[in-house]
Amino acid sequence: MDWEVVIGLETHAQLSTVSKIFSGAPTAFGAAPNTQACGIDIALPGVLPVANRGAVERAIRFGLAVGATVHSHSVFARKNYFYPDLPKGYQISQYEAPIVTGGSIQISVGDTSKAIRLTRAHLEEDAGKSLHEDFHGMSGIDLNRAGTPLLEIVSEPDMRSAEEAVAYAKALHALVRWIDICDGNMQEGSFRCDANVSVRPRGRERLGTRCEIKNLNSFRFLERAIEYEARRQIEILEDGGHIAQETRLYDPDRDETRPMRTKEDAQDYRYFPDPDLLPLEVDEAWRQAVAASLPELPQSKRERYMRDYGLSLYDASVLTAGREVAALFDTLVEALPQQPKLCANWVMGEIAGRLNREGSDFTQLPVPASALAGLLLRVADGTLSGKLAKEVFDAIWTGAGSADEIIEARGLRQISDAGALDPLVDAVIQAHPAQVAEYRAGKEKAFNFLVGQAMKVSKGKANPAQLSEILKRKLAS
């Protein structure tokens, strides 16, 4: 039996507002428990919610960025259930009339590109946290998080592999950071994905029974959980069993999913429009103002890079993985408009490698992009090459100054002048008659040896292209 996995993702992105979605209390992470929950957040008698304009604006940004419909009229609804981390006994969310519907996100797996459709995105408030360890048979409730604005983003079940799901999650993660609505910090819980997984015989249109998997706080867990779950469901079905629709937790230690000990399955949330809040109105003027404030989106940037610079889909994707790496690349290309590939290679190669080794990322460049542009200008004009360029890069990175300053200070100019190179090559030919003979006899490797020797003698400063040309000429004669 040929099985197909069908996956949809539900993502909760914490919006990066300073205060909560319905109160003025701060949203900053890491405060002492219950120090960032005001009367509204702890649901004192008599308090009332007031909508945070910045949260709504971020939802509009998202809707526009994914090509969705941003509704001019949407409604806040109460989702009623009891739990200690939900102070009001209901969560203010959106139900029948969400602010955003439709839209899509492009993903690429390998060389294939695919659009994952979105069902909807809506605003809601986060609950507090329940902590069960350290409390000896009781539970601790921290309401700091209660009321933090969330955008719940629901995809259509368009993904067909764990890989695609991860690609989608990563693209979505990059996008929300790109348009500045969410900091995407998964360790702090700013970006949480739940996966809905089902399987069906390939070719059948009807979807199988799905299970929802929670507690996926890394892309790695997401991938593994989906793979496990797909296998689990296929095994059951192949044995003639049925899939129970349930919510499951991923256990990273055992690499398996387990049914969640839920409060109640198939809860009736008794949704109804919240009478304390007016319907959300987004007029054309607001929508246009937000549209005008959006930066060039990753998708169009990718296409522009491929079209104008001839970069591959892969390279363009790497360079648009985040706003900061793209900004760096853009600055470099602005300084070297004729050398986009050179810039791309340096960003994806040396610079990315260095950041990686330091456990850092493109948001934390130690030097301004202009400094790196200065380096690339000297590579492009032949002043530096190969090892020398790397040496100067290292120096710039650790704050030794600009490329020109370092070249000057260390006398690192590349030797391209034939007058200087000629005697150098002669000297090398003189010093290694055996290899010269080998080369003339047909051994290509001997050539490289001679080049290497010449480079050594020049202390790495010889222009490799020039050097090779002169050496070849002299050996031919």
Place this chain on the structure above:
Amino acid sequence: MINATLLELSSALQGKRVSSVELTRMFVQRAQRTNDRLNAFITLDPDKSLAQAAAADARIASGEGTTLTGIPIAHKDIFCTRSWRTTCGSRMLANFVAPYDAFVIERFNAAGAVILGKTNMDEFAMGSSNESSFFGPVRNPWDLRAVSGGSSGGSACAVAARVSPAATGTDTGGSIRQPAALCGISGLKPTYGVVSRYGMVAYASSLDQGGPIARSAGDLALLLNVMAGFDARDSTSLERPSEDYGRDLERPLKGLRLGLPREYFSEGLDNDVAAAVQEALAQLRKQGCELVEISLPKTKLAIPVYYVLAPAEASSNLARYDGVRYGYRAAEYSDLRDMYGKTRAQGFGAEVKRRILVGTYVLSHGYYDAYYLQAQRLRRLIAEDFSRAFQQCDIIAGPTTPSVAFDLGEKSADPVQMYLADIYTIAVNLAGLPGLSIPCGFGAKGRPVGLQLIGNYFREAQMLNVAHQYQRVTDWHQRMPAEPE
């Protein structure tokens, strides 16, 4: 002094003929003396009141007093008051002290008024007789065997018994107007959105409105001037140009059309009430009003619609009372669910539980469309009834209640009987319109009768005009019950 209007009290205070401390002490003592019999107050705190009075005297002395500075006001125990407990008439909040003041309280404090005490009320504002309070029923000062009406029974009783010059109340289905009528005094529910609900503990969010309770139209206007106003902390609060609600009190009534809904004068209305109301209408006609017969065909629907929508909202609004963060928590329980169950079973009274159950039911899967959604649709139709009526008249008039105050315990056996008595007041909340009740005579057993005026949106000044003109030539609003022994 106990019969003085607010303006008279203000004048006496400003003219230093009496101090706020003296005035407050007098009313506090009256309250303490009568509370055993009337039970109008849940909390009295003479020290706090007198401290406020002293501050008011200082303010008056420095020439910075306003009209209400130094005047004691009783507040329904549904308005959050910093440092006074706010119980909502419930065991659930019997020990609750809010860390903040309601908007209404902020306004009175800013005006320099004195908090006389927190008045008794039906539990969480659910009731029409003030018999559901955890702190015991309120008695009608005109006849101690009778109910005061509810849910603002304590406030109405205090004002009628001259234990407080004025009071605040809230009205969700009639809870200001009905007790005002049963206690022979005046009460006004403003247009929805005029008085901020911030700090006013929610029962049914789309229906609740705070309003003044006093003994004359002039006093109601003064109080409403303080209570009304935009508040950004209440998303349903309306931003409108500020107005003086007393500006039209002296306007002659000539040509004003009073609409009399035939549905408010048919079966179900007791004869004694009908008689007093008819006499009041005749009086108003003499004063220049034109009486027009109108129809509000959806009147009968108002009760089932209200008793679907209000409990639905209440079931959600009261979910926060779970023993976790504040208020009552059961002393013994085995786990979380048990804690929730016991806390709410013990913390809430029977009427509150009844409405939470009904509300949960009508919102639940499979019933939402047939009940909640349908009720919302009908609500709009009820509002349209009024819109059409206001094309034919300026103000709608009729009885506030179908009968005078009933005896304590008389209707407690059958809650639905109690609900049906809301017939004239309840539609007003569904439509969000302003309504007021003024005394217009006495009925069976010498118990007061109320005349209700219903205005179009934001027509409070016009309604107070009619009420004031009526009160200029009648003295029902000046009648005083015997002192309780």
